[in-house]
Amino acid sequence: MDWDDMRIFLALARAESLGRAGVALRMDPATVGRRVARLEEGLGRRLFTRSHQGYALTDEGARLLPHAQAAETAMVAATQAASEESRGLSGQIRVGAPDGCANYLLPQVVARICAENPGLDVQIIALPRVFNLSRREADMAIGVSAPQAGRLSVQKISDYRLHLAASEAYLAQAAPIARLADLRAHRIIGYIPDMIFDSELDYLAELGLERVALASNSVAVQFNFLRHGAGLGVVHDFALPSAPGLRRILPDAFSLKRSFYLIRHLDDRRVTRLNRFAEALTRGLRRELAHLERQVSGAEAS
Numbered sequence: 001m002d003w004d005d006m007r008i009f010l011a012l013a014r015a016e017s018l019g020r021a022g023v024a025l026r027m028d029p030a031t032v033g034r035r036v037a038r039l040e041e042g043l044g045r046r047l048f049t050r051s052h053q054g055y056a057l058t059d060e061g062a063r064l065l066p067h068a069q070a071a072e073t074a075m076v077a078a079t080q081a082a083s084e085e086s087r088g089l090s091g092q093i094r095v096g097a098p099d100g101c102a103n104y105l106l107p108q109v110v111a112r113i114c115a116e117n118p119g120l121d122v123q124i125i126a127l128p129r130v131f132n133l134s135r136r137e138a139d140m141a142i143g144v145s146a147p148q149a150g151r152l153s154v155q156k157i158s159d160y161r162l163h164l165a166a167s168e169a170y171l172a173q174a175a176p177i178a179r180l181a182d183l184r185a186h187r188i189i190g191y192i193p194d195m196i197f198d199s200e201l202d203y204l205a206e207l208g209l210e211r212v213a214l215a216s217n218s219v220a221v222q223f224n225f226l227r228h229g230a231g232l233g234v235v236h237d238f239a240l241p242s243a244p245g246l247r248r249i250l251p252d253a254f255s256l257k258r259s260f261y262l263i264r265h266l267d268d269r270r271v272t273r274l275n276r277f278a279e280a281l282t283r284g285l286r287r288e289l290a291h292l293e294r295q296v297s298g299a300e301a302s
Contacts, residue, residue: 003075006068008035009047013065016054073267090119093277096138098201100219101260102126104239105292106142109284113277120277139274140264140281144200153269155278157260158286161293162203164249165240166232171247177232180207180253187213187231189222200258203234207254238292248300260285 008025011032015021018029025032040047047061057065097106102124110122125138146154164183171177175185188211190204195217204212214225222233227243234256240246262282268274 003071005035005039006071008032009039009061009064010068010072012036012048012055013057013061013068016056018055069267073270077270077272088117088119089113089273089277089280090117091273092121092123093140093274094123094125094138095281096125096127096141098142098144098219099126100236100239101142103220103223104236104242105285105288109281109288112284113280139268140262140278142285143261143263144198144258146261147263151266153264153266155262155264155282157262157282158289159257159259160289161237162234162256162258163237163251164232164254165226165235165246166249167226167229167245168247169229169245170226170231171249177249180250183207183209183232189214189225189231189233191215191222192217203256206256237296238289241292241295248296251300 008021008027011021011024012018015024018032021027021032022029036048045060046058047064048055049058095106095110103126106124110124114120114122142157146156166174175182177183177186188204188209190209190212191201192215193212196202204210214222214230216222216225219236219239223235223239223243225231226233226235226246232249235246235248237248240248262278264274264278
């Protein structure tokens with residue numbers, strides 16, 4: 001079984017459809033089908049079951065999958081390691097992240113990395129869910145909790161802070177807030193309760209607030225509710241400098257600390273370009289978080 005066979009096998013295993021695999025391989029779907037059939041014949045075993053829903057791995061195929069993934073990683077590492085030590089990063093890297101990080105941290109950090117590496121293309125997927133790196137939905141992901149299962153490499157990036165916040169316009173016309181108990185008289189903005197994909201994001205539970213009058217699964221939507229004076233909610237400190245009209249509420253009475261983690265497929269730790277990008281990304285995120293949180297503290301002190 002040569003590398004070209006493994007490449008086609010992997011594409012179909014991930015795409016579960018001849019058409020999608022053909023797009024990924026830039027190959028006619030019928031050719032993909034013929035190559036897979038020829039591979040199965042040569043191995044003397046069935047690697048896929050076919051149905052109207054697509055292609056699914058058989059037990060034999062599932063046993064072959066980790067070996068093919070390891071070969072892919074080794075091939076990528078072998079072809080890139082020598083050249084990338086002496087030149088900038090290049091090619092495409094896809095990063096998954098929760099949309100708070102994706103909207104208010106990643107753009108400026110990634111922009112700086114790309115400015116130093118003109119041949120590099122970076123795709124940011126901002127989705128409020130956990131990414132499946134085994135299915136190659138992304139090359140790496142940022143999470144708010146460290147996964148406990150799977151062939152994954154997990155590195156803590158940094159802690160970050162969250163506080164209650166509202167716009168000056170809202171606070172000017174709303175009932176005074178002198179203590180946490182006063183929050184019950186206010187319109188609360190937050191996540192849709194049954195769409196919270198990680199318990200670390202269940203901020204309002206710590207305040208004992210059950211009713212969320214204005215809710216979204218998107219941090220950016222919640223943030224814009226706040227900007228437009230619709231109510232009050234829990235906000236990342238690092239997002240506040242992008243909205244000067246917002247201010248923190250009762251910061252001494254309520255403060256949350258959470259963490260970001262860089263999550264990668266374990267096999268990818270042998271890929272030089274991904275290691276170098278991960279180092280630059282981690283370093284940049286730490287620096288940007290510290291800078292933005294200092295801005296918030298400094299503005300309130302002045």
